[in-house]
Amino acid sequence: xxxxxxxxxxxxxxxxxxxxxxxxxxxxxxxxxxxxxxxxxxxxxxxxxxxxxxxxxxxxxxxxxxxxxxxxxxxxxxxxxxxxxxxxxxxxxxxxxxxxxxxxxxxxxxxxxx
Amino acid sequence: xxxxxxxxxxxxxxxxxxxxxxxxxxxxxxxxxxxxxxxxxxxxxxxxxxxxxxxxxxxxxxxxxxxxxxxxxxxxxxxxxxxxxxxxxxxxxxxxxxxxxxxxxxxxxxxxxxxxxxxxxxxxxxxxxxxxxxxxxxxxxxxxxxxxxxxxxxxxxxxxxxxxxxxxxxxxxxxxxxxxxxxxxxxxxxxxxxxxxxxxxxxxxxxxxxxxxxxxxxxxxxxxxxxxxxxxxxxxxxxxxxxxxxxxxxxxxxxxxxxxxxxxxxxxxxxxxxxxxxxxxxxxxxxxxxxxxxxxxxxxxxxxxxxxxxxxxxxxxxxxxxxxxxxxxxxxxxxxxxxxxxxxxxxxxxxxxxxxxxxxxxxxxxxxxxxxxxxxx
Numbered sequence: 423x424x425x426x427x428x429x430x431x432x433x434x435x436x437x438x439x440x441x442x443x444x445x446x447x448x449x450x451x452x453x454x455x456x457x458x459x460x461x462x463x464x465x466x467x468x469x470x471x472x473x474x475x476x477x478x479x480x481x482x483x484x485x486x487x488x489x490x491x492x493x494x495x496x497x498x499x500x501x502x503x504x505x506x507x508x509x510x511x512x513x514x515x516x517x518x519x520x521x522x523x524x525x526x527x528x529x530x531x532x533x534x535x536x
Numbered sequence: 537x538x539x540x541x542x543x544x545x546x547x548x549x550x551x552x553x554x555x556x557x558x559x560x561x562x563x564x565x566x567x568x569x570x571x572x573x574x575x576x577x578x579x580x581x582x583x584x585x586x587x588x589x590x591x592x593x594x595x596x597x598x599x600x601x602x603x604x605x606x607x608x609x610x611x612x613x614x615x616x617x618x619x620x621x622x623x624x625x626x627x628x629x630x631x632x633x634x635x636x637x638x639x640x641x642x643x644x645x646x647x648x649x650x651x652x653x654x655x656x657x658x659x660x661x662x663x664x665x666x667x668x669x670x671x672x673x674x675x676x677x678x679x680x681x682x683x684x685x686x687x688x689x690x691x692x693x694x695x696x697x698x699x700x701x702x703x704x705x706x707x708x709x710x711x712x713x714x715x716x717x718x719x720x721x722x723x724x725x726x727x728x729x730x731x732x733x734x735x736x737x738x739x740x741x742x743x744x745x746x747x748x749x750x751x752x753x754x755x756x757x758x759x760x761x762x763x764x765x766x767x768x769x770x771x772x773x774x775x776x777x778x779x780x781x782x783x784x785x786x787x788x789x790x791x792x793x794x795x796x797x798x799x800x801x802x803x804x805x806x807x808x809x810x811x812x813x814x815x816x817x818x819x820x821x822x823x824x825x826x827x828x829x830x831x832x833x834x835x836x837x838x839x840x841x842x843x844x845x846x847x848x849x850x851x852x853x854x855x856x857x858x859x860x861x862x863x864x865x866x867x868x869x870x871x872x873x874x875x876x877x878x879x880x881x882x883x884x885x886x887x888x889x890x891x892x893x894x895x896x897x898x899x900x901x902x903x904x905x906x907x908x909x910x911x912x913x
Contacts, residue, residue, distance in 0.1 A: 481612045485596040489616045497595040531595045
């Protein structure tokens with residue numbers, strides 16, 4: 423498991439710049455060509471990142487997690503620092519390398535045929 | 537010259553086919569939303585350039601797209617479909633109660649008078665409405681709140697509300713159909729609903745004449761006779777002359793009365809079309825022959841229409857939303873197949889020709905008849 427002890431990079435009003443990599447279809451929807459950078463305030467968790475992502479790109483609401491339950495869609499996965507965080511609690515802290523921007527938070531579409 | 541715009545939803549995107557009134561040369565644009573399932577797209581009759589599309593994916597859920605320029609460009613609008621109140625349960629395949637869960641939008645039906653108002657039929661079966669051009673969707677809970685709701689159970693394809701028919705003479709009346717609950721009607725703008733399945737008979741349910749539980753595949757209406765409805769049920773072609781209060785079978789001499797699509801000629805209210813499909817479970821044309829059947833008498837007497845359609849080695853299906861008619865003087869009929877062909881006839885079904893042959897599996901076909909000011913080809 424990655425370390426949580428590295429210092430955070432704080433920018434602006436105390437937020438941290440987080441890198442997020444989206445799958446192709448969500449990049450198309452959000453009209454971005456590459457990974458996105460988000461300012462996230464507070465502890466860096468899945469929920470905090472997804473809240474910031476949806477605030478910046480409202481078109482992504484409902485595409486990564488359910489509108490009502492806020493649960494991750496079954497065919498999507500969350501990776502960070504070469505580990506699968508999909509089954510961790512949404513408020514669990516993510517590795518410090520994600521918080522510092524050294525590593526991105528990846529939203530990955532599960533491989534499936536059809 | 538007038539023109540036509542054929543809107544095609546497929547397993548992997550949407551396509552727009554346009555032609556002038558001759559309907560011999562076609563322009564094909566798309567795919568739009570490549571890689572996504574487009575269950576349905578349809579244009580507003582109040583503003584033909586306003587289109588709505590249901591875009592969904594097993595990975596990313598449901599989106600609704602809107603076009604204000606006839607399908608040249610699109611923008612995502614609201615995709616939040618939340619059941620009203622406590623969702624409750626319907627019956628699962630094993631007979632146990634199962635919570636209502638939104639899965640996708642099967643059918644979009646724009647209002648006949650207001651381009652910003654549209655209805656969405658969804659799985660698990662419910663009816664939603666937008667009045668702001670698709671930004672916000674709200675359930676009409678009286679349908680699911682009908683006392684039979686907990687008894688509804690899914691067909692093999694899911695518990696989908698797939699048919700929405702608006703009465704052009706009465707803004708407060710509409711008809712919907714659900715697999716496998718049956719047909720319902722509202723006479724008060726969607727506040728309350730009642731099942732209209734009297735006369736349907738389905739041997740596959742414990743009580744063949746039950747009030748609900750019938751697998752209705754599709755309902756069609758001619759706008760000049762809104763009390764006359766034609767239904768393709770799982771098996772049986774049915775007809776009502778009293779807005780669904782009672783139905784009678786008009787399958788007549790069809791080689792099989794299973795199928796999905798049914799539609800009505802634009803100018804002849806008693807001329808109807810079906811595509812018989814072999815079942816149970818094969819779901820392809822009988823004997824490898826793709827045949828549309830036409831009745832000019834409102835049912836019972838049917839004639840096969842084969843000219844231009846493959847008459848051997850054809851094993852495609854034609855799904856419930858995949859037939860439509862245009863309103864040009866010589867009525868055009870169109871249908872799409874799971875093999876990716878879209879066939880058109882500009883002479884009411886006498887002869888057919890493929891417009892496109894190699895699209896992804898076709899889920900839906902809709903047609904807009906365009907005035908000269910909007911026809912471009």
